[in-house]
Amino acid sequence: MTIIEYVPRLRTRGAVVRPGDRNWDSARQAWNLAVDQRPAAVAFPADEADVASVVRYARAAGLRVAPQRTGHNAVPLGSLEDTIILRTDALQGVEIDAANRCARVRSAAKWEDLVPAASDLGLAGLHGSTGDVSVVGYTLGGGLGWYARKHGLAANRVTAVELVTAAGELVRADADNEPELFWALRGGGGNFGVVTALEFDLIEQAADYAGVLFFPWERADEVLHAWREWLPTTPDEITSVGRIMQFPPFPDVPEPLRGNTFALVEAVYLGGEDEGRELLAPLRALGPAIDTFATVPPAAIAELHMDPPKPVPGVTGSRLLGELSPQAIDELLAVAGPASGSPLLSVELRQLGGALARSAPEHGAIDMLAGEYAYFGVGIAPAPEIAAANARQLDRVAETLAPYDAGRAYSNFTESNGGIDRFFDDETAARLRAVKADVDPDGLFQANHEID
Numbered sequence: 001m002t003i004i005e006y007v008p009r010l011r012t013r014g015a016v017v018r019p020g021d022r023n024w025d026s027a028r029q030a031w032n033l034a035v036d037q038r039p040a041a042v043a044f045p046a047d048e049a050d051v052a053s054v055v056r057y058a059r060a061a062g063l064r065v066a067p068q069r070t071g072h073n074a075v076p077l078g079s080l081e082d083t084i085i086l087r088t089d090a091l092q093g094v095e096i097d098a099a100n101r102c103a104r105v106r107s108a109a110k111w112e113d114l115v116p117a118a119s120d121l122g123l124a125g126l127h128g129s130t131g132d133v134s135v136v137g138y139t140l141g142g143g144l145g146w147y148a149r150k151h152g153l154a155a156n157r158v159t160a161v162e163l164v165t166a167a168g169e170l171v172r173a174d175a176d177n178e179p180e181l182f183w184a185l186r187g188g189g190g191n192f193g194v195v196t197a198l199e200f201d202l203i204e205q206a207a208d209y210a211g212v213l214f215f216p217w218e219r220a221d222e223v224l225h226a227w228r229e230w231l232p233t234t235p236d237e238i239t240s241v242g243r244i245m246q247f248p249p250f251p252d253v254p255e256p257l258r259g260n261t262f263a264l265v266e267a268v269y270l271g272g273e274d275e276g277r278e279l280l281a282p283l284r285a286l287g288p289a290i291d292t293f294a295t296v297p298p299a300a301i302a303e304l305h306m307d308p309p310k311p312v313p314g315v316t317g318s319r320l321l322g323e324l325s326p327q328a329i330d331e332l333l334a335v336a337g338p339a340s341g342s343p344l345l346s347v348e349l350r351q352l353g354g355a356l357a358r359s360a361p362e363h364g365a366i367d368m369l370a371g372e373y374a375y376f377g378v379g380i381a382p383a384p385e386i387a388a389a390n391a392r393q394l395d396r397v398a399e400t401l402a403p404y405d406a407g408r409a410y411s412n413f414t415e416s417n418g419g420i421d422r423f424f425d426d427e428t429a430a431r432l433r434a435v436k437a438d439v440d441p442d443g444l445f446q447a448n449h450e451i452d
């Protein structure tokens with residue numbers, strides 16, 4: 001006798017879009033336009049109760065649930081054939097408690113929803129290089145931003161997480177309640193449930209001395225070597241990026257960047273202009289073609305890194321790197337610099353160290369970031385053959401940098417499959433697996449970086 005389990009209809013106040021529906025293509029679209037997501041359905045729950053309904057329905061129907069907001073890191077998601085993508089877009093809301101310097105966001109909130117309001121109050125969150133990612137997705141993966149060398153990873157400023165678990169229950173995890181789950185969520189990503197709200201501390205930051213020094217790209221060799229030599233002189237109050245860029249000639253790229261190529265140094269200094277000028281003097285002495293450094297409110301650094309403001313098709317590569325010798329910079333430029341023929345849009349090295357290298361017992365699963373530099377490379381992918389050429393070039397860069405690898409990868413910058421052992425030491429990975437087995441034993445939740 002075949003027993004047919006009764007699967008109730010999925011009833012939500014928010015929309016559920018299925019293959020063949022009129023808005024199917026827009027519902028399943030990720031931020032990275034090169035990703036072709038083909039889930040069983042896309043649900044847009046209206047509120048926390050709706051989230052629980054989707055989770056319970058998926059369980060009963062033998063489907064998985066992939067929480068998603070923007071789809072910025074959709075590439076590593078495996079097959080979605082038996083998965084409902086649960087888009088948190090409707091769970092909007094940002095509350096700032098200025099007196100206690102903390103914030104609560106619901107899961108739809110992007111950093112761009114919080115940064116300007118906090119900035120007006122002389123406060124800042126530990127956001128990254130774009131305001132367009134969700135606070136929740138970014139923070140669950142770690143959160144490496146402009147304040148990182150002074151204040152560490154965003155995940156380690158979190159004070160509470162609310163989530164709908166595999167049982168369809170709304171749970172609050174913090175240092176006192178569900179402490180092991182609270183630990184796992186801070187770095188372990190979307191493996192444990194659908195996060196509906198996040199609470200975290202803000203930093204007091206009235207102004208930054210921040211900007212970009214643009215040099216002609218032919219000077220990449222001189223600029224990146226000078227930047228590397230400058231780094232040991234910088235205090236934790238500075239977080240900087242050494243970078244080479246080839247801007248495409250697209251109309252939405254602003255002048256004077258459009259179609260131009262640069263070597264550049266971006267930096268944010270959490271201090272006054274006089275000290276900032278003094279600290280920056282060795283790089284300024286090189287004579288940049290454009291110098292945008294100024295004292296600005298925290299909101300002004302949200303766009304400093306010039307990330308695309310709208311969804312784009314792209315391919316990326318990343319590594320965390322240890323010490324880089326002058327020879328390592330030479331090798332990087334030989335494969336990605338002016339004489340290399342590289343088509344890559346951007347090749348950057350972010351300065352790590354400082355608070356990122358300091359462990360603390362109250363930290364979550366992502367305690368620190370290994371290494372001295374985070375490498376991130378990007379190529380555009382408007383057509384398959386261009387994507388393939390950029391991917392090949394990214395492979396060459398990754399190979400060149402392999403001897404300098406710090407031994408761990410950073411999940412937010414990783415857009416490939418490969419399991420969590422890339423990100424964590426054995427003890428941390430085992431502890432994450434134990435939490436996953438405890439809260440989601442049937443593997444209902446499908447994260448971009450799955451706990452396997």
Ligand SMILES: Cc1cc2nc3c(=O)[nH]c(=O)nc-3n(C[C@H](O)[C@H](O)[C@H](O)COP(=O)(O)OP(=O)(O)OC[C@H]3O[C@@H](n4cnc5c(N)ncnc54)[C@H](O)[C@@H]3O)c2cc1C
Nearest residue numbers: 069070071072073128129133134137138144190195447448
């Ligand atoms: C242009 C660009 C710039 C970036 N800059 C930085 C940077 O400076 N620093 C940095 O650290 N990272 C950066 N990132 C990486 C970014 O932080 C990650 O891609 C992050 O995962 C994006 O989160 P999202 O929710 O917007 O994306 P999504 O792709 O929607 O989510 C990514 C994953 O997060 C999890 N997730 C999201 N929402 C929820 C939820 N409500 N509940 C449970 N799980 C959830 C899921 O596992 C999901 O697969 C950047 C990415 C891009 C494309």
